[in-house]
Amino acid sequence: MTGAAAEARAAVERIFREEYGRIIASLVRRFGDIDIAEEAAGEALVAALEKWPEGGVPPNPGGWLTTTAGNRAIDKLRREKLRESKHEAAVVIQDDTPHEPVGAVVDDRLRLIFTCCHPALAPEARIALTLRLLGGLTVAEVAAAFLVQETTMAQRITRAKAKIKGANIPYRVPEAEDLPGRVGTVLAVLLLIFNEGYLSSGDGDPVRAELTGEAIRLARILHQLLPDDPEVTGLLALLLLTEARRAARVRGGELVTLEEQDRGGWDRELIAEGHALVRQCLARNQPGRYQLLAAINAVHTDAPTAAATDWSQVAALYDQLAHLDPSPIVALNRAVAIAELDGPEVALAIVDRLPLESYHAWHATRAELLRRLGRSAESRAAYDAALAVCDNTAERAYLTRKRGELVGG
Incomplete structure (x- = not known):
């Protein structure tokens, strides 16, 4: 493979990785089947690898991939002669036509997160499956997030998908009253997606801004849906205060620790927004895991220098967190x-x-x-x-x- 070909291939794979969650969510909405969505997305990647290096990247690469994947899914349904109703639906449904009423959640990706977080699935399976489908993480990256072997995680994801199919769990928009019961797993998923972007577990780009940005975007939507849930507010604050430091986190290809970062490079608008959300949490006085993590980050981002950090306050907050979450x-x-x-x-x-x-x-x-x-x-x-x-x-x-x-x- 020539240098130019390798560079083109890397560009295609990067774009596909950035668009993966949106493509999968769109396909699942249209066809109601996770396996079909994943297979069609994979075929779209192969098509892009064949066409783009020679013809160039199209003006709207995400739209090209989604359209191509949709066409491949329709072809698959035709070839395999699935149920006539599904076949006909696949032929007539367009990208801008919802598979069903959108209900309380109006974003494809957030709807798919809630679907993957169905109570019939074990909590760890919910998170693993959502990271794979929405975060676009490889099985190895999901395994790293859980500190388990890749083969163990592959089996867990396979079982989760089989459970969805075997139990006939529908791709369904949760009703408003269903949201609070599933929100805990959704918050965990968003944090893991953000963390994978903030310090990637793979050997590619050390920071993946598309993942941190997507996690924040979804957290904002969730906060709009559940503005009175203090843990939702806490998670959004945590993500904003952490994202505010992202530009200073890597320099010359090397990680820069918190005490060594150039604080002049921190995003003060994000910090101000995050601090305001933390103050809202404090006013409610219903401490939870994400609120405490956000408060810890608020202490760090409030200090003008590393030496000025109020470590006694940080330690006190960790004491509260350890009471709620006594994890190692x-x-x-x-x-x-x-x-x-x-x-x-x-x-x-x-x-x-x-x-x-x-x-x-x-x-x-x-x-x-x-x-x-x-x-x-x-x-x-x-x-x-x-x-x-x-x-x-x-x-x-x-x-x-x-x-x-x-x-x-």
């Missing part, structure tokens, strides 16, 4: 704050008790604490362990540099 990852993040208040030795004792050996951030945190304690050989080994399980290119560059700065590195 929350404990790991709390330990970072404890290191600033009580020193690295106290924090290391906390970190060493956490069962997170497969999580790269656990090794990276240990490496930093050991470095601060002057235990270079142990720190070096921890950096090596972090690099062994870290795929993000920018984070790997950062960890490699930090390892090299150790005495005797």
Whole structure:
């Protein structure tokens, strides 16, 4: 493959990845079948790989892919001679004609998220399937988000799709009264999609702005639907305050940690909007996981310099969060704050008790604490362990540099 051909192929795959969630959601609305949607989308990608490198990228690549996928789906239904009613519907339905009344949720992608979050599916299956379909994440990336093996995640997604088909779960717009019961899983999905964009688990672009932007767009719609749900407000605030720092997060292909970021490059409009939402949450006084995470980010973005960060307030917020969500990852993040208040030795004792050996951030945190304690050989080994399980290119560059700065590195 020539350099130009490889570059064209990479461009096609990037566009397809960016458009994947919209294409799948549109196809599921039209045809009511996840398998048909995925197969047709895959065939559209193949067609693009064949045509675009020679003929050039069309003016509206997303529309081209959606139209091509729709045509391939119709061809499939004709070939396989499925139910006459479905066949006829596939022939006559146009992209701008809803498959059914839109109900309370007016966005294809958000409707599909709620569909994947049907109560008949196990919570983890709901999240995994939605990340695969809406986030456009590969099975490997979804597995990384759950800290499980790729084969385990592939089986989980396959079972979820089989459950939808076997139980005849319809592609149905949830009624307004159904929304609160499903919103918890939807919030988890949006955060995972955002996190994958903010620091990608793959070996491609370290930051994927199309995913962070899509998560925020959907969170805004959800907030419009449920303006009085404090956790929905909290999630939107969290995403905005985190997104505000995105431009300063990577420099020269290397991750820039929070304390080293140029705060002049932070988006002050997003920060102001996020802080206003956090104040709304505080006024309700109904603390929840996403509200507390947003409040922690509000403390960080309120500090003019890293040295001015109110670590006692951060630690107190993590204490509240640990009460609601006593997970080892929350404990790991709390330990970072404890290191600033009580020193690295106290924090290391906390970190060493956490069962997170497969999580790269656990090794990276240990490496930093050991470095601060002057235990270079142990720190070096921890950096090596972090690099062994870290795929993000920018984070790997950062960890490699930090390892090299150790005495005797």
